[in-house]
Each structure stands twice: as structure tokens, then as C-alpha cells.
Amino acid sequence: MSAHPSSSLKLYFGIWITLLACTGLTVWAASLDLGPFNVAVALTIATFKAILVALFFMHLKGASEKLTKLVVVASLFFLLILLVLSMSDYATRTWS
Amino acid sequence: MPDSQLTAAHNPALLHHFAEPRQQRDAASLGMWVFLGTEIMFFGGLFCTYLVYRRAYFGDWGAASKTLDVTLGATNTAVLICSSLTVVLAVWAAQTCRRKLLIGNLLATLVLGTAFLGIKGIEYKEKFEKHHVPGASFQFNNVTIPGHPDQYANPSHAEIFFALYFVMTGLHALHMIVGIGIFIWLTVMAWKGRFTPEYNTPVEMGGLYWHFVDIIWIYLFPLLYLIDRHP
């Protein structure tokens, strides 16, 4: 990985502020009554933060190879399989 | 996992089985990302468990979650975010040959990581005092379900919440401790002047690990603390 120009410093601080702001946002959003959307909002904000950390702090965006991104995507895919296929059982049980 | 035994003398830490430094660095990078992939699955089992029970016992879990201290949780989130910043600044410092800044940021990361663990310790202590630790002394009586003031939460279901809370945050804290260990080692190496713009792979790799642990917390915070926080 080549050395980053100093403009990347601005980027890092910008991401940092955004992450802190999102944390405040998610706490505030939790205090609103959005019914079933509370979960969606919380997870969306969390995912947005995670993507920022992964892309910019972990340098996934500038990764020299597609392979790195593939590793991340593949792991998340299999995690999704675990969650979704397990839920295919729990969500379709007709008894409590 | 990076395999970077630092050899002395003229050779800049190139290991014999690699043809060139770039290959060594690419191998370390792929190795660390693959390892983080395994960590996603490791925590993933816990997220699956969480998902199943949250669906089943939403009200009881809301009541249990509300007894966690949001201020401490949010503070810890901010602490970790700041530590991710210091980590990425440390990597930048290593790449631009700024030794003092590198060491400073590594130390700052250590301080912030320790602060996180300290706050976690305070939270655990509070849980212990309130008898929210699962086991024989667990108590969760007469706690109303948020939004249903006429219903009490089922203590057994709440006990499952707290069991998962301790396992998930405990496992996360264990990873933090390992991370602190790694960064202590990095600080010592940096102080000895081992990292240059040509060779700073361990700092980058340690950074990747630290950011990953941060990302786990980014998910743990809303999932554990913010289930049902509206008045």
C-alpha cells in the first residue's frame, strides 16, 4: 500500500466526526417511538458506521485487489446464510 | 496473522520463503483479512443466537436492555471510535516516517482501549450489584415491559438476555485485551525504530484487527443497549 497523501488526514478526521455523529444519532433515534422501524433504523446506522470504518479506516476502498473485498463479502454472505436459514425454521414454526 | 519476525542486518525483514517484500506484505494482508473473516463467523454464532431470542422474547428483552446504562454504552462507543482514529493515524505516521507521532498514537490507542475496558468493568460491577448476572442469584422481578406498564417481564427470558449480554460483551472484551497486547508489542517495536515507510506491515495488520473489534462493538451497542428506549 503506497503512502497516503496528507489529504487523507482530512478524510480520517471527517470519518471520525461522522462516526461520532452517527452514534449520537442512533441514541436519539432509539428514544423515538418508530414501532418496528426502530430496529431497522438502528441497524442501518450501525451498518453505515461499519462500512465507513471498513472502507476508509481499514482501507478497503483503495484495496489493490478485488480479492480483499471478496473475502469480506464472502464472510458476510455465509453469516447471512446462517441467520436466514436458521430463521427459515423459527419464522415458520406454527407452534410457539 | 502476520508472520513478521524482524531480522536484523541489511535485509529489511524479508523472510526467506518469499521472493520479494511485496509478496510478503500481500500475504500478510490477505492472511489478516481471512482471519477477520473467521472472526465474523465466530461472533456470527452469537448474533444468530441473539436474533432467535430477540424475536421470541422482544418485550422481556426490551425490559432487560433498558436496565443497561446507555450513557456508559454510548461513551464506550465514542471511546472506540476515537481509538480507531488514533490507529489509522498511527498507520499514516508509520507510512510517512513520523516516529514520534506513530508512538504517540499507539499509546493513545492503548489508553483509549484501557478506558473502554475500565468502563466495561464499571458496567459489569453494576450488573453484579443489581443481581443481573445469570445463575443462582439472578433476580429480575417486577420489571415492567416498556410500553406495557401492566405487564411484568418474564425473569427467565431476561436471564437469557443477560447471559447473552455477558457472553457477547465478554468475548468482545477478550478481543480488546488481545488487541491491547498486540498494540503494546507494536509500541515497543515502534520505539525501537523497527517501522519505516518501506516496512510497517505489523502496524497496518494490528490496525485491521483493532478496527474489526471496533466494528463488532458498533453492532453490539444498538443491539444490546437500544432495543427499546422510548419512554
Added chain:
Amino acid sequence: MVTASMPTVERENYLNKHYGVGSWLFTTDHKRIALLYLLSITFFFFIGGFFALLIRLELLTPAGDLVQADTYNKLFTMHGMVMVFFFLVPSIPAVLGNFLVPLMIGAKDLAFPKINLLSWYLYIIGGVMMLHCMLTGGVDTGWTFYVPFSTAFSNTKVVEAGLAIFVVGFSSILTGLNFVVTIHRMRAPGMTWSRLPLFIWAHYATSIIQLLGTPVIAITLVLVAAERALHLGIFDPKLGGDPLLFQHLFWFYSHPAVYIMILPSMGIVSEIIACFSRKRIFGYSFVAFSSIAIAVFGFLVWAHHMFVAGISVYAALVFSLLSYLVAVPSAVKVFNWTATMYKGSIHYDAPMLYAFGFLGLFTVGGLTGLFLAALGIDVHVTDTYFIVAHFHYIMVGGAVMGYLGGMHFWWPKISGRLYPEGWAKLAALIVFIGFNLTFFPQFILGYIGMPRRYYQYPPEFQVLNVLSTAGATILGVGYLLPMAYFLWSMRYGKPAPDNPWNAAGLEWKTASPPPTFNFDEEPVVTWEAYNYDELNRLPVKQETPVAR
């Protein structure tokens, strides 16, 4: 091109370069680590086999008269745990994979040699923990650890066994990590993905499973240990916990685990069939992508182990359908292997005999798997000996046959010696006969209703059980023979040339045994995989490489 060369046992190689216990225990040479693994997994194979022997002895008679019921529970539990986690999962990757992956791709070592050594030490630590557990009372939950029996009711050493498997699981994860990074980053110039031996493709696919699946069982065992030791009742039905959640998490790994056990064996079979048919593997890319497909699809079918456990019938339908699909890539491979042999020049050396055995027995095991994917049949034969026979056909008839075939095929490369071919053929025959006599009766037993994990049975089942035990004895002899003559060959075997089989592959282009850094010069690959047309046209006729 390769020509017959003088045996190179006397030259400096990885075996004689350094002497002393320290040079072995602190080695980072992948070939030495492979041999360390060979010793350890062989040891655990015999431990697991010992438990099998006791099981079969008990089952000679309908009454439970050799051991008590509780003891019998421990016997089949520890047989399963040791065989699955300490033999089948590590065996081929840690022994043959470790030895051959760098050689086959033209590298000097794996990407992370020290982590490779750490892998072995983790295996040993887990092994010692498991031995201690067995010697101080054992565990009786079945290798499947089902809750709430394992968390709340078993009086045996569940936590210790679980932690032992946790540790050995990390050995597996690190091996997989090493292979993936090595295959991506350390291939020699010219060794493109489409020139890789199918052994490498198989190990790459295996590594993906090891990396993605093992962490899930690791965390599951942690949860079981936490529930048992710390009363963190996550699966406790009294608190509202769901025992089926444990099964979901457990089988999410343990089903793909069976592909960890069979894929490397398939890789070996590809190499052997190509060499002893003197032909390129038919449908190379189909076989390569089938390996990846097996790895991916293998993660989609786990709940077929839970059809009668209480999952929703709609989920059962989904998993049943997916289980049919996962058989397709395996079938693709079987067809391609068969097509490879068609119009090939077949040689019946011992490795090829094992490959033939694999083909037949894996097919039987795989087809019976399809029976089990059908919900209607599965309801009747679940938890009977039909299941036991099914998985032993694949794991023993498939994986172990492949392992033995591979050990014979690469023995000259590993040891620099030739094994005695006559004895090897005899052993292969004994293994095949013993295996079928042991396990075919079990299909019938299961079908007519004998449950598994029972130490007593109705008298009308005795004849089949006696046949099975007789077969097991013969199988045991068949396994002891290779141990004996491999050891014998290390001292008295004919020194092996570089390429006794005139086989394709980079590993055959270096000495037998190889030097520590594998190749005198970094290879540059300019030919396709399985270039048997060129090898078959060799001007110099190789002398018969085998000892008679």
C-alpha cells in the same frame, strides 16, 4: 522432461538436513510438520479404532454384557469425537496437504510457516486435553453434544471435551488460513489457476469450509461450556431457551465438516486416477469448480440432520431440496473420473486400487445420502444403523481410502523409499473386503430397525452384527499392514527415484525426498496440468519402479 534418475536418498534432503528432537519440535519446514502430524493423527486413529473395537465387541451379542450402558455411551461418544475431530478433519490436509501444497505450486514453504507449527501444537494441546478427558472419566453425550443433556444432565467431562475440540478447531482454522493465502500468493511463475493440480483446488475448497465453519462450532462449544460451568443458560429450556438452537449452530459447522473430510480425498483421487490412467482428468474445470460448489452448497443443508428434531416442516422442505442439490457436484466428479479412465491405459498399482475402492464406496455412500434427503425415508431411518452405514461408507470407504491411496502414491516422495507393492495390493484388498463386511450389514440392520447408540438389541439382529464385527476385525488387519510395511520401507525399502510413477505435477520434478527448500531452482511453469501426453512420449523407458 523427467527421466529416470538416481535415487537421491543419500543427498541432503529435508529428513537428513538436521538431526535431533529440537530440529523436529521447532521446525518450520512444512514437510517436517506434515510428518509430525502424521505421527499424531495415526496415534489418534488407533485410539478411535480402539473404541470402535470395544463397540463392535459389545455388539457381538444381543445382551448388554461387555460394558454397562453408561460406559457404552462413552465408547461411541469418544469414538466419534476422536475420529471426527482428531483424525478425519485434520488427516489429509495436515499431512498430505501440508507436505504437498507448496511443492505442487512451486513454492518454498507455506505462507506462514510458524503459524503452521502453531497449528500442530494446538492439535497436540487439544489432543492432550482430550486424552486427559478420556482417562479421567470420558464423556457420554454423543459426539454431537446435544443440549440439554450435555449442559444440564450429563455427569461426565463435557466442558473439558468441548474445550479440547475448541482448541483443535483453531488448529484447523489456521491450517485453512495458511492454505488459502499460500495458494493465492505463492504460486510459481506460470502456475496459473487453471494449471493447478485438482489436489490444490480440493484443498482450497476445504480451507474455505474450515475457515467459515469451524468458528461457529467454536463459539457453540463456548456457549455449552458457559452454560455448564457458569450457569449462563442460553439453551436452558427451563428459562425459555431452545435446544434446537444448539443443533442449528452445531450442524452449521458439522455438516460442512463432512465436506472437509471428503474434499481432500477427492483431490487425491483426481491425482491418482489421472496418473494411473495415463490421461489428463476429463473435464478439469468441471471438477475444479465442483470442489468450490461442494464447499458453498455444503453450507446450505445442515438442518437435514434435524428433520425429526422439531424444526418447522417448511424449513425441512427447503433443506431437503438443498440436500438434493449438494449431491450434484459430487456426482459430476464421479462421472468425470470415470470418463478419465475410459480409453486410458489403466495400471493397477496400489494407489489405483484405493481409488477404485473410493469410487465404488463413495458412490454407495453418496446415493444413500440421497435416500436420506427424502423426508419420508429419513423419518424411518434416522437414528438407526442406516445412518451409521451411510456416513461410514463416505468417511471410511471414501475419505480413509483416499487417504491411504494418497499415502501410497506419495510415499516415495515423502520418504525416499518404495513400499512393497505386493503387500500393498494385499492390504488394499483386505481393507476393501473388511470394510464392506463391516458396514454393508449395517444398512440392512438400520432398515429393519436397529437403532444406533444402543448396546443391546433384539436377538434376530445378531447375525448381521456378528458379520459386522468380523468385518471390523479384518478391516483392522488391513489398516495395520500399511503401518508395518511403511515402517519397514523406511529402512529396507528400495530407494525411490524422483518420479517413480512418471506422474505429472511439480512435486515429481524434485528429489525424493525433497530438499528443505523444495526446489533447487524456482520452477517456471509453461505446461498445462496433467500433461500426460508429453509424459507418455518419454524417450527413456522408466525402469519398473516398484519393489517385488
